[in-house]
Amino acid sequence: MTVLHPDLAATAASFFSDGPSLGDRVVQWQRVHGRHDLPWQKNRTAYRVWLSEIMLQQTQVTAVIPYYERFLQRFPDVFSLAEAPIEDVMALWAGLGYYTRARNLHRCAQEVVATYRGEFPADPVLLQALPGIGRSTAAAISAFSYGTRAAIMDGNVKRVFARVFGIREYPGNKPVEDQLWLLADSLLPAEGIDAYTQGLMDLGATVCTRSKPVCMLCPLQPHCVANREQLTAELPVRKPKKAVPSKRVLMPVVMVNGQVLLEQRPPSGIWGGLLSLPEIGGMQLADDALFEPDTNAVSAFAEKFTEVQSVRLLPDFEHVFTHFRLQIFPVIAEGSRWLPQVAESRYSIASPEQADTLALPAPVRSLLTTLVQDSSL
DNA sequence: TAAACGTGGAT
């Protein structure tokens, strides 16, 4: 049983002692100064709103727009998406990241067709039961599509609320987040839920920005604790950082007759369900440890492809990621007798020219693309 | 519940 902290309630109440409520201020501000020309704001349907909201999870607007346009062109409605092969969906999603979203997107489309005859439900509770739709996304879809009064909670809202209410704890903490949800629920305006929901995000994206917020332009500025106490640079409190484990793997570029060996990765984990270069000898290392390829693992890999003639290490092909590091090296194969065998397994063969039509992780895609010009391989 | 999950932009 969670109750709203008295300090938060007091700040919320302060809005009513001095003119319009927080909600009404945001609504009015959005209608004049908010964003109105984003692709998913025109010709608004539940399908379009849903598609955009899934893509926008942990992903910036500018990154989403081209993907959104391509998806809408290829899948104009929920039926075409539900009927499509998952491979097509993954290929179109490739490069956006968080690939579980793409699988859930496909599953969700199929459920909406099967259970709701292709009509997304208006009830946030029903929406949240669908794959890939959590509490915040359910509220956003519902508010934008059907005008349902429901609160969102994303990075923008957390930042705006943390500053306005002077919340001096990390908003990702469970108890703090519980408070934020209570706040969000209590602050919904009586009218204009769509402008309000959009307004909170517009405010966070264009005025109450992470660095150098433009408080002069903020409709909440007269009531903002962070503005009053000069805490905008300190709030919201940063996520406590943890040491990232270092993992290195070998990813051989096996080329035969100008084609590249690929394998499909398991559905969960990094790059889940995507095609990528085969992975050999994953290992956890200290950050400063020297990288020594696991020769046993390399031999085991070579056993599977007996036509492979030689292995060369090219340190140039090193990609550093948030969680691990890849050493990519070429394996030059002669002959092609193993190609048919490969096609029957979870391995497949693709030409570099096909790179942009496959469900490939972004780094692998760019590598394959460069292979077209690079004759040294 | 905390950790996992991609990629690219901003500082």
Added chain:
DNA sequence: TATCCAAGTTT
């Protein structure tokens, strides 16, 4: 260059 983190959800 290193670090943060963005229209969060899932396990």
